[in-house]
Amino acid sequence: MKKPPYRPTKLTKKFIQVANDVINSDINAVIYTDEELLFLINEKLPVAEKVGETTWEDWKAGRSPKKDTKNLESFRCLVKKALLFQRDSLFYSMRKDEKAWQKWAWIIERKFDDWNIRQKIDQDVKSDGKPLDIKVISYQDYKKNG
Numbered sequence: 001m002k003k004p005p006y007r008p009t010k011l012t013k014k015f016i017q018v019a020n021d022v023i024n025s026d027i028n029a030v031i032y033t034d035e036e037l038l039f040l041i042n043e044k045l046p047v048a049e050k051v052g053e054t055t056w057e058d059w060k061a062g063r064s065p066k067k068d069t070k071n072l073e074s075f076r077c078l079v080k081k082a083l084l085f086q087r088d089s090l091f092y093s094m095r096k097d098e099k100a101w102q103k104w105a106w107i108i109e110r111k112f113d114d115w116n117i118r119q120k121i122d123q124d125v126k127s128d129g130k131p132l133d134i135k136v137i138s139y140q141d142y143k144k145n146g
Contacts (some may be wrong), residue, residue, distance in 0.1 A: 010051050011059060011071045018044045020078055029082035030089045034060075087112060 022040045023029050031104040034042070035053060058064065060079055062071050090111070094104030109116045137145075 008062060009068055009071070010049055010055070011064060011068060011072065012049070013074075015041075015045065015049065015051070016071060016078065017076050020074070023078060024083045027089065029085045032123060 007063065019041050021036075022044065023037060028037065028040070034056065038051070038053060038056050059072060059075050062076060065127070090104055090108050094101045094108070097104060
């Protein structure tokens with residue numbers, strides 16, 4: 001019997017279950033970074049089943065050397081749900097904390113690219129691949145200089 005050219009994947013049902021337990025425990029999905037979540041997951045796994053940050057990032061991006069699409073999709077679904085939970089929690093905090101809503105908006109803008117309005121403006125306002133030169137002047141200066 002010929003061995004496959006790669007080692008068996010560590011993306012098993014057990015890994016996904018442990019990841020699910022860690023990520024969905026309390027508000028872990030909101031307060032911990034990917035690196036910290038991976039550390040907590042690895043703490044619950046035997047040494048032979050622990051994974052590195054590169055593997056974690058590959059799985060999040062949908063890359064896996066073994067064609068185990070079922071477990072990969074389960075993992076990506078788990079990560080996507082965690083991101084949605086993060087977004088929901090941040091927007092809830094912004095609505096609840098009306099006096100300091102800017103703080104939550106700042107966090108949302110940096111965590112989620114689709115809410116980063118400044119970056120979108122910088123990307124959209126280009127001509128011939130070069131940024132446009134935009135100057136903000138007062139109305140009085142505008143009247144003087146026409």
